[in-house]
Amino acid sequence: MLLTGYREEIFLPTCNNTFQSVHCIAHLDQDISGALPYLNAVLGGDTYIKEPPSVTFKLYGKLISVHGDKIAVNALRDEAEARHILEWLKEQINDAWGKRETITPKYDGKTIPDFLTIYRMLPKTNCKKCGQPTCMMFCSQATNGALGAADCPDITEENKIKLADYLSQFRFD
Numbered sequence: 001m002l003l004t005g006y007r008e009e010i011f012l013p014t015c016n017n018t019f020q021s022v023h024c025i026a027h028l029d030q031d032i033s034g035a036l037p038y039l040n041a042v043l044g045g046d047t048y049i050k051e052p053p054s055v056t057f058k059l060y061g062k063l064i065s066v067h068g069d070k071i072a073v074n075a076l077r078d079e080a081e082a083r084h085i086l087e088w089l090k091e092q093i094n095d096a097w098g099k100r101e102t103i104t105p106k107y108d109g110k111t112i113p114d115f116l117t118i119y120r121m122l123p124k125t126n127c128k129k130c131g132q133p134t135c136m137m138f139c140s141q142a143t144n145g146a147l148g149a150a151d152c153p154d155i156t157e158e159n160k161i162k163l164a165d166y167l168s169q170f171r172f173d
Contacts, residue, residue: 002097003090005029006071010079024082026071033068037105038096047109056109064089113143113170121159121166122152129153142167 006026013023036053039045045055054067062085065072071089076082096103122135130151132138141147142163149155149163 001094002035003028003030003032003093006086006090008082008086010076010082013074021075022078022082024071024073024076024086026073026086028069028071031068032066032093032097035093035097035100036066036068037107038100038103039066039093040109041103041106042096043092045106045109048107050107066093111170113167115139115143117166118142118163121155121163123154123156125154127154145170 006028009025009027010022011024013021033053036055037048040048040055043055043057043059045057047056048054052068054065056063056065058064061075063074064085066089071086073082073085076085118139119135122138124135126134130138130147130153132141132147138147138152142151145167148167149160152160152163155163
């Protein structure tokens with residue numbers, strides 16, 4: 001077991017006192033820097049920073065940043081949710097560390113589709129049939145997985161296949 005304990009700090013955000021959510025910082029009792037590339041591989045981090053090492057995830061509407069000496073989580077309902085997520089992360093960290101011999105470490109973040117690659121495949125008519133005001137807005141939605149090839153009614157069959165194939169290589173979660 002790599003991570004045995006932490007000290008939690010749960011607080012209301014100071015930037016806007018009307019927020020109903022709380023934030024949490026867990027100060028770790030052990031340095032878990034060595035586990036971060038394995039945790040990134042297992043959980044599919046959105047952003048990975050090599051120096052100093054950290055990995056950031058967007059999970060369940062929360063932004064979670066894991067550093068070698070701390071974990072930060074935002075937009076929590078209450079202290080109970082903060083504790084639940086911290087315990088879950090502790091399990092994930094220890095599990096990834098325990099299985100590191102079988103996990104290929106990942107030293108980069110999630111890749112997203114290229115806006116211009118998508119745009120080149122679209123008809124560029126700004127027809128609004130997809131529900132977006134322009135083809136560029138369609139691209140913006142497609143880069144995060146909200147829209148796909150089947151959502152553009154005017155795309156050619158050839159480009160629909162190409163776009164679906166291109167978007168299939170990305171994970172949207």
